[in-house]
Amino acid sequence: MNKSLLILKREYLTRVRKKSFIILTLLVPFIFAGFTILPAWLAMQNDEEERTIGVYDATGQYSGRMENTEFTRFTTIPQAEFEQIQQDIKSSSYYAVLYIPSDILATNKAQLLSDKQVTFDIKNMIGRKLENLIEADKKAVIIDGSGIPDLEEKLLAARTSINLETLKVGEKGEAVKSSTELAMGVGYAAGFLIYMFVFIYGAMVMRGVMEEKSSRIVEVIISSVKPIQLMFGKIIGIGLVGLTQLAFWLILMFLIVSGLQMFLAPDQAEMLTQSQNMMASSPQIQENAVLNIIDLIGNLNIPLIIGSFIFYFLGGFLMYSSLMGAVGAAVDHEEEAQQLMLPVTIPLIFSIIILFPVVKNPEGTLAFWASMIPFTSPVIMMVRVPYGLPAWELLLSMGILVTSIYGTIWVAGKIYRTGILMYGKKVNLKEIVKWLFYKN
Amino acid sequence: MEIFKATNVTKDYAGHRALDGVSISTKEQSIFGLLGPNGAGKTTLIRIINQITAPDAGEVQLFGRKLKANDIQHIGYLPEERGLYKKMKVGEQALYLAQLKGLSKRDALKSLKYWFEKFEIQPWWNKKVEELSKGMQQKIQFIITVVHKPKLLIFDEPFSGFDPINANLLKNEILDLKNQGATIIFSTHNMASVEETCDHIALINQSKKILDGPIDEIKESYKQDIYEIETTVPHDVTSEFSRNGFQLIDYELKGLSQRVKFRLEKEMTSNDLLQMLMQKMEIRSFREVIPSMNEVFIQVVGHANPKKQTA
Known part of the structure; x- marks a missing residue:
């Protein structure tokens, strides 16, 4: 078998078979699913409890008009019972008691009495019901007093809610619906994912090189293969470990989400209508957003995003991991590594610092230059791609990155070859720069 | 027959010359001792033979022709700085390193089986290296050096770091390998082992070869x-x-x-x-009184580096 392949295979298999890798790969999607889906699911579970609310209405206007919902019933109670409950709330059989004072129209105040903390949903629901009743009454008085015929219909017709559609106009004048929020979310996620993987797996390359150096096996190996073969077998092997993990995460997350969706499908539909009722002020927009989201995802340039993601993922990884591998080769101890890692990781950390400003203004000067400079472009360009950008910018950025990777690999290879066989020498940046001019 | 020959090998590192026109040659089925004080250039020469680094000038020949990239499969190398992957299993690791030397998986397994049986260490196959004692690891290291039946073996300071029992075992194995037809080059400070094993030596001092010849003749000439x-x-x-x-x-x-x-x-x-x-x-x-190699070494190197001696 080809020796580079042998190295790649070892680097890959030893890491993929590690318990820590398997646990992390399997666990993260579940944790993620847990954090996103479980709260919503649990919230729905609560709503199935049947509750009875006692209503003491001092005005006598509203109590009879409080409509029952599926799980919540309203019962009118007389003053005597209300006073008794006030004395000894624990003995009451009601979940809570609503007290509508006689001066409610003047004060806009009512009370909900209970011996426990009333849930947020119940409080909101009762408040809204009461508001609607009072509003309707007030409206009726105004309409009656004005003497204008069909005023109610006219007012209803005047109600407006604007659905601001964002359209992106292409070069040929065709307009495509776009969603700023969606582009923002996708860009942020892609940029952050690249940052995280480059950091974690780059550090893994560094530790792998240091392991070989400190265990002194490296000279045994490079008497069989070229140092550059060893370095790239390791980098590519570890890169594949990263891709494997990413692939597993995506597949597992997809399975979990779709599995839960199937399991929860009827409930979820109900939840959706409930949430729409809650935001009754703009039901139309809500509905539109739900319908449009699929449409909008379709309008994102998915192949371009995935293609660029893989390109910048690998590009960023190759660039940083070869530098981190060189750091690993140059040092003897972990502490020295920390010191030399800093100049390597500063641009990477910088790109995460400017991530948010770029997300907010993907066409700005900062965004442009940061997506051209190869040390920041893997993270920053991925933030910009979902918004769409001129082809020449993307191609230029990719070209610069590829060229820089060649340069970086040359530099890293030089440092690696010299450093890997050098023991007991405290290495600083100046020393490393000298190595670049060594003949091998 | 000369199996290995280096002619006028010169190697420069930034600001210092590690080897200066060094020529050595070794006969087939012999043991060649590469001697010299620390920093003389022995390891550089050995790394050149192993193609870890290339000479700036001069030529290295193996089997009477120029050294080629895939000659590494004919060379077994035990470096001075040596070790194993600590977390990897013994057998898996030996197999991996043997395959890197160019053996097929089948041949590697066969050869490893022979050596593991010879040293009676088959039970270690599935142990992690870190579970083994230092002496056990040294045996594995030796097996890895010879597993591909190399014609030329290079040991850099083979006895350093070996306990006396393993050092003796190693010495006997080296003599055995020679009897089976291998040619061995080893560098060492241990003059006693040189006298016990070497047929021929070269002494390198301050990047230059200052002495070369069959061990008996050298000793004779220094009486x-x-x-x-x-x-x-x-x-x-x-x-x-x-x-x-x-x-x-x-x-x-x-x-x-x-x-x-x-x-x-x-x-x-x-x-x-x-x-x-x-x-x-x-x-x-x-x-x-015929001088021992130790005395020859001190006399020659001391004479060549008078300042170092008094300092």
Whole structure:
């Protein structure tokens, strides 16, 4: 078998078979699913409890008009019972008691009495019901007093809610619906994912090189293969470990989400209508957003995003991991590594610092230059791609990155070859720069 | 037949010359000792033979032709800085390193089986390296060096870091490999092991080769007309010797006999000397002192680096 392949295979298999890798790969999607889906699911579970609310209405206007919902019933109670409950709330059989004072129209105040903390949903629901009743009454008085015929219909017709559609106009004048929020979310996620993987797996390359150096096996190996073969077998092997993990995460997350969706499908539909009722002020927009989201995802340039993601993922990884591998080769101890890692990781950390400003203004000067400079472009360009950008910018950025990777690999290879066989020498940046001019 | 030959090998590192026109050659089925003080350039030469680094000038030949990239499969190398992956299983690791040397998986397994049986270490196959003692790891390291049946073996300081038992085992294995037809180059400071094993040596000092030849001839050429005799007691040897112009080096009274070591400071064959002494005293033993490799080393290197010696 080809020796580079042998190295790649070892680097890959030893890491993929590690318990820590398997646990992390399997666990993260579940944790993620847990954090996103479980709260919503649990919230729905609560709503199935049947509750009875006692209503003491001092005005006598509203109590009879409080409509029952599926799980919540309203019962009118007389003053005597209300006073008794006030004395000894624990003995009451009601979940809570609503007290509508006689001066409610003047004060806009009512009370909900209970011996426990009333849930947020119940409080909101009762408040809204009461508001609607009072509003309707007030409206009726105004309409009656004005003497204008069909005023109610006219007012209803005047109600407006604007659905601001964002359209992106292409070069040929065709307009495509776009969603700023969606582009923002996708860009942020892609940029952050690249940052995280480059950091974690780059550090893994560094530790792998240091392991070989400190265990002194490296000279045994490079008497069989070229140092550059060893370095790239390791980098590519570890890169594949990263891709494997990413692939597993995506597949597992997809399975979990779709599995839960199937399991929860009827409930979820109900939840959706409930949430729409809650935001009754703009039901139309809500509905539109739900319908449009699929449409909008379709309008994102998915192949371009995935293609660029893989390109910048690998590009960023190759660039940083070869530098981190060189750091690993140059040092003897972990502490020295920390010191030399800093100049390597500063641009990477910088790109995460400017991530948010770029997300907010993907066409700005900062965004442009940061997506051209190869040390920041893997993270920053991925933030910009979902918004769409001129082809020449993307191609230029990719070209610069590829060229820089060649340069970086040359530099890293030089440092690696010299450093890997050098023991007991405290290495600083100046020393490393000298190595670049060594003949091998 | 010369199996390996380096001609005028020169290697520069930034600001210093590690090797300066060094030429050595080794005969097939022999043991070649590469000697020299620390930093003389031995490891650089060894790394050049292993193609870890390339010479700036000069040529390296193997089997009578220029060294090629895939010659590494004919070379077994035990570096001075050596080790194994600590978290990897012994068998898996040995197999991996054997395959890196160019063996097919099947051949590698076969050869490893032979060596594991020979050292009676089959039970270690599935152990992690970190579970083994240092001595056990050294055995694995040796097996990895020879697993691909190399024709040329290079050991850089093979006895450093080995305990006496494993060092002895290693020495016997090296002699065994030679008898089976391998050629061995090893670098060492351990002069006793040089005398026990080497047929031929080269001494490198300050990047240059300063001595080269079969070990017996070198020792012969460095003898300094020193003799050691043992005589019966009553004779006053010391005054006798100074009268004859011999330089007394060592004197020891041992019960009824006395042992005298001296340097002959005039032209005289050993036979003439013996004849002369026989007339004056009763001699129990007489021998010309041949310097040990250790003495040759100190004499040659000390002479070449006078400053280092006094410093």
